[in-house]
Amino acid sequence: MTRYSAWSIFKNGLAGQRNWRRAWRDAEPRAHYDIIIVGAGLHGLATAYYLAANHGAANIAVLEKGWLGGGNAGRNTTIVRSNYMMPGNRPFYEHSLKLWENLSHELNYNVMFSQRAHITLLHTPAARDAAARRYNTMRLTGSDGELWDLDALKRAVPHLNYDNARFPIIGAAVQRRAGTARHDAVAWGYARAADQLGVDIIQNCEVTGITRDANRVSAVQTSRGPIRIGNAGKVGLAVAGNTSRLWAMAGLGKLPVETHLLQAFVTEPLKPLLDQVVVFGVGGAHFYISQSDKGGMVFGGDLDWYKSYAQRGNLPAVQDVAECATSILPCLGRVRLLRHWGGVMDMTMDGSPFICKTPLANLYLNAGWNYGGFKASPASGWYFADLMANDRPAPVIADFDLGRFRHGVNIDERGAGPDPKLHG
């Protein structure tokens, strides 16, 4: 396989860019694998990559019902940050951010990670106090965080609505190392790197059944025929909003998960307007916005508020988000919306994920990413691979297990309680 470099671009340029080879093979399913990952989203692809790269695992397949990166991997608003505070989340997301900082080199693929800063607007003294607690916790545990007063914020983002009588801005909580990345490039980068290490990525291959032999998985049934796994074989699920369906196929009953829909939006391209990620959340409003490298304003808000497996959204959420956009950035008032789309997410009872073993000896679960799983992708793949290779969770993910509600170890960043739609 070609290693991408400035030299390879130059050399191929001399040949009219005609000699590039495809970035990964279009693998045909084989009858047997030692490790099967279901779902070629970011988490599934990253897991396959780290299984091969960190643990020397071989004979791995990633099965995807559509095309790789066609799920939430290619539908999110690409925000990467580590401003989580709860024990469990804190070291996990910080590890993820550190992996992001080297990801383009690691994968030899430009994921366009841009540490442009993540700015959470503050509107009340109570919000400022809560932010001080959160961002100090971050600083004390190896991360970066700053509290900006109004002047500092005005210098950095001059065109916010500072005359908002209803929600006056009093400052901001800022993580400078946070930012955005090109979501498709992350999926393609992991796919290419995994493929180079021998992983078969099999698209258009929907898992339709999980065959059990007592408390082990012995095969998966797919739209392209059955695939067996060996006696020492393992299966990992990384199917985001479809987790409950796969869980039911394995005959395992209920999960602390509900599938909900979130939309995202992009406008026509504009000249450079916003250099950072800006988050506006007060009262009923919840809104986050950044500008893509192409110039489109990329933004999103809350869920559609009812359970949904439909990968398309509804109009009330469009109105909500448009109201937030114009109240915080009135200069967007006449900008045209280019596209909007929806993704279905595995919302959990405390808003935190699962990377854990299951009641079946060789089945492993990666799920419950709510709408914050993009930033988690590298660490999620890293620790899920470690779990599958060593059959025990690393200490960092010890509480990302299905038993935590039974022990009262909810990891609830929002303090919203056991109602999946309230966690974001």
Add this chain to the structure above:
Amino acid sequence: MIRIPCPFCGERDHSEFAYGKDASVQYPPLDAPLEDWHEAVFLRDNIRGVQLETWQHLHGCRQWLVVERDTATHHIHSVRAAHPGVAAVLAGAGNDAGSGK
């Protein structure tokens, strides 16, 4: 927009309603074993297909409703009042049913 036929007000946009939760969940008695409470509070079938759920007609009659909806197509199969007594009255089952006696 999903259109929900409220048994009291007629068919309305879903933006008039607030989604409640999975209506198949039954809370056990207060002294039930921990496992039963764990299941009722935290575990869900999370059906892709027709499920029972509660909605409140928040910007209308404010009644709680039980809606049978397909979570993949949004097709609504049935709607009834959540309070069994009110539902019985609507169904014409007699005057005592909803009076709370």
